[in-house]
Each structure stands twice: as structure tokens, then as C-alpha cells.
Amino acid sequence: MPPSSLLALLDANFNRAREAARVLEDQARFLLHDPALSKKWQLLRRSVGTLEARLGPLSRSRHVAADPGARDQAAPARNPNEIAAANARRLQEALRSLEEHLKAVRPPIAREAARLRFDAYEAQQAALHGPARRLAGVRLMALLTEALCRRPWLETARRLVKGGVDAIQLREKALGDREFLKRARALRKIAPVLILNDRVGLVPLCDADGVHVGEDDLSIADARALIGPARILGVTVHSSRDPVAGADYVSAGPVFVSLQKPGLKPAGLESVRRAVKRGMPFFAIGGITEKNLQQVIRAGATRVAVGTALAAADDPERAARMMASRLRQAGNR
Structure with a gap:
């Protein structure tokens, strides 16, 4: 001894x-x-x-x-x-x-x-x-689609990042893979966190931080198998019964009427409250603007994904700064 x-x-x-x-x-x-x-x-x-x-x-x-x-x-x-x-x-x-x-x-x-x-x-x-650490600091995610931008899309992205956007999700449903990849590589140089919408196979080619898949895209298991454990995987859910095992975050919404998906019935603030009860990281999404952001925060959200209100703003930098500031305050409570 x-x-x-x-x-x-x-x-x-x-x-x-x-x-x-x-x-x-x-x-x-x-x-x-x-x-x-x-x-x-x-x-x-x-x-x-x-x-x-x-x-x-x-x-x-x-x-x-x-x-x-x-x-x-x-x-x-x-x-x-x-x-x-x-x-x-x-x-x-x-x-x-x-x-x-x-x-x-x-x-x-x-x-x-x-x-x-x-x-x-x-x-x-x-x-x-790992994905959880990279996701931890993300409060404001910009959904970037060229058709929504009042300025050239890359200039819009730069202004959004300067204003305080934490992540950019590239959403271009109609673009071919070659042009999509070209844009993703350009965004990789400026985006703090870069998420691709749907294009799972392009993630390693542009060194994106992760991918977001919808209901009709690859399954969570298949997407994870392609991107590996170190990248962020987000998934769209519309019900508390939707499977989420293996995902790093979910989207909650649409909270309000979405200009990008006008035919989709809004789920209201209750979708945010349900996401809070789920107990995993989530982004409130759908029709969120500077005017209604406080309602979303009061419902329990500390992260939001925003398209039109940021990309189509007269001053994207100012719009991002205002929303980012409110979300930071909510996250520090």
C-alpha cells in the first residue's frame, strides 16, 4: 500500500x-x-x-x-x-x-x-x-435568397454580417448545383456560420458548417451519414410528433404568414411554446419582422431565422443590428 x-x-x-x-x-x-x-x-x-x-x-x-x-x-x-x-x-x-x-x-x-x-x-x-458549440452562439440566422434582396445578394450578405447576423442559410431552390456551390464558397469567406438549405452533398465541397433539411428531403439519419458528426444538422418540424433524433436544432413555425411560403398556414406563437417544451435548440421561423419579434421572444424564443425582413430591408445592416440586439438581450436573461 x-x-x-x-x-x-x-x-x-x-x-x-x-x-x-x-x-x-x-x-x-x-x-x-x-x-x-x-x-x-x-x-x-x-x-x-x-x-x-x-x-x-x-x-x-x-x-x-x-x-x-x-x-x-x-x-x-x-x-x-x-x-x-x-x-x-x-x-x-x-x-x-x-x-x-x-x-x-x-x-x-x-x-x-x-x-x-x-x-x-x-x-x-x-x-x-462540435456542432453544439458552434450553434451555441447563433441567435439570428439570415435566410438568403437572391429574389428577396433589394441589393446584390453578396452585398446584402456582407451588410447582414456587419449588422450582427450570426449565421447565413443559403436557400436557392431553383439554382443548379454548380452556381449554388459557387455562391456557397463566396459566403464561406464572410459568414460566421454557413448553413446550406437541402444541398447535403455540397456541404463538404464548400466546408459549410451544416445543412438544413425539410420534410421532403433526406432523412435525418441519411443526412447525418453524409455530413458526419462534426457538422450542424437542422430539420423542419411542424408537429411535436415529428422525429428529431440525430438533429442539432429544429425550426418552429411558420409563426406568422411567410412571404416565401404564402400557402402554408401559420402555426402561430403556440408553435414556439411547443418548441420550448421539446427541450432542444430551435429557431422560430416564418414571417418574423422587427415589429413582431418581441412577441416571438415573449413566447420563449431566443433564436430566429429570418428571410424577407432582412434580405428585403432598405438597410439590411440596420435591420440585422436591431434584431440581433433584441435577441442578445433575450438570451442573456
Whole structure:
């Protein structure tokens, strides 16, 4: 059995590792709504516990009163991203300490600690670059269709981004793939997040962040198989019974009469309230303007997808700035 001082060190680092993994698991589950990432952190946390159990009851060696570092306070994190980064570092550092100090006394457990440290690094990369993290900062998505634009479509896009649009979804139903791809590549240079509407096969060719599929497009499973796990997948739903497993976000609406789809009966603000109850990220969509945006926010939306009110605005930059500002305020409540 290792000396009691070493047992106390191991106990402290196992505690740090488990606690950090729990924080990251909760973030993935409740803030990012990412079940796959949450499962990664959960499995890692449980693996740490299993590893600790192989050493016996370490808590008997715990002497908080005699520990000079027991009451050290870390610098406070200011937002969820900083909390995630701090706890990922804490987890990796604790596992490294376990690895180094167990090498001489329990080499097999030291090797397991090393493996878990690399698993933690991979999970952190998934958290930083996965679809949930990229989607987390998106509040205002512009639906870009040339026919709606009062200015040249690319100039309109630039003005929208300058005004605060977080994502652009390229919607051009009538364009051939070659011209669509040309436009998508131009937008890739300016859009913070680029989503393609329907054209799943073009996503990797322009390095788009994701794709949005409708009811008559590919299934969620087929679209995911084509774009992979690291890209954003959005899906249109009109009922709480529509399948959404495997999607990163859904659209809720049309909330009001849509000029792009005038024949589609609006679902009203109730569609927003239903989306809130569903418990996954969603964008309210359909006829949303600067004038009715506050109603949509009061119904529970913090994200909206807007076409005509942005693309057809006399001043797209101003329109985007006004809507983005209200959505930021709603998201910070």
C-alpha cells in the first residue's frame, strides 16, 4: 500500500477529476443539449470512479485541516465557455498527476490514467469544435435568397454580417448545383456560420458548417451519414410528433404568414411554446419582422431565422443590428 501522504494526493486528484467531468457533463446536457457529448463526459467520469475503486477507500487519508491548499480559490470563470475550458484543464491536470504518481507503485493504473487523459482531450476537442458549440452562439440566422434582396445578394450578405447576423442559410431552390456551390464558397469567406438549405452533398465541397433539411428531403439519419458528426444538422418540424433524433436544432413555425411560403398556414406563437417544451435548440421561423419579434421572444424564443425582413430591408445592416440586439438581450436573461 502506498504511504498515506501519497494516498492523500491521489484522493485529491481523483476528486478533482470527477468533479470537473461532472461540470462538463452537465454543460453538455443542459446548456448545449448535446447527448453524445454528455455521454462522453459521463463515461469518463465513471471510468475515473472505477479506477479509484481499484485503490481502495482513499478518503480515509483525507486531512482537509492539515492541507495548506485546501482552501485555495481559483479565478472565477465569467461565462459557460470559460467554465468549460477551466474544468477541461482541471480534469486533464488531475489525470496527469495521477498518471505520474502511480507509475512507481501501480503501473497498470497509471497507464489507465494516461488513457483517460487522452480521452478527456478528445472530448474537449469535440466540445470546442462540435456542432453544439458552434450553434451555441447563433441567435439570428439570415435566410438568403437572391429574389428577396433589394441589393446584390453578396452585398446584402456582407451588410447582414456587419449588422450582427450570426449565421447565413443559403436557400436557392431553383439554382443548379454548380452556381449554388459557387455562391456557397463566396459566403464561406464572410459568414460566421454557413448553413446550406437541402444541398447535403455540397456541404463538404464548400466546408459549410451544416445543412438544413425539410420534410421532403433526406432523412435525418441519411443526412447525418453524409455530413458526419462534426457538422450542424437542422430539420423542419411542424408537429411535436415529428422525429428529431440525430438533429442539432429544429425550426418552429411558420409563426406568422411567410412571404416565401404564402400557402402554408401559420402555426402561430403556440408553435414556439411547443418548441420550448421539446427541450432542444430551435429557431422560430416564418414571417418574423422587427415589429413582431418581441412577441416571438415573449413566447420563449431566443433564436430566429429570418428571410424577407432582412434580405428585403432598405438597410439590411440596420435591420440585422436591431434584431440581433433584441435577441442578445433575450438570451442573456
